[in-house]
Amino acid sequence: ANTFVTAQSATITANGSPININATLLQKIQIYGGALDEIRITRNGTAIFTAQLPAYPSNFGDIHGGLWSFTIYDNPSPGSTTYILEFKQSTNGANVISNRQLSLLQVKK
Numbered sequence: 001a002n003t004f005v006t007a008q009s010a011t012i013t014a015n016g017s018p019i020n021i022n023a024t025l026l027q028k029i030q031i032y033g034g035a036l037d038e039i040r041i042t043r044n045g046t047a048i049f050t051a052q053l054p055a056y057p058s059n060f061g062d063i064h065g066g067l068w069s070f071t072i073y074d075n076p077s078p079g080s081t082t083y084i085l086e087f088k089q090s091t092n093g094a095n096v097i098s099n100r101q102l103s104l105l106q107v108k109k
Helices: none
Strands: 004-014 019-032 038-043 046-052 056-058 061-074 079-088 097-106
Touching: 004 019, 004 038, 004 097, 019 038, 019 079, 038 061, 046 061, 079 097
Parallel strands: none
Antiparallel strands: 004 079, 019 061, 019 097, 038 046, 038 079, 056 061
16 A cells, blocks of 8 residues: 555657657456545656546445556657556555556657
């Protein structure tokens, strides 16, 4: 709980052009009450995108889970760049991440 863990990583040799980053992961539904889970993208260890995952109130508490997908752009310095898709669970419990994907596409300016 409350620690980011790696779901997927990818490395690209950047040439100074923008990078289109597409990330997806499937989170198994977890039922509990409390704070929200988070996903983030890091570049060479520095967070460049963070999002809290929504909770859906129900008679059983808050239900978390679903297919999360997003696209962002980044403009790293030329050279080898590693991106990591990370997930943080806000409480102890069994949370399963699957169908994870991280794709990097260098695009023209």
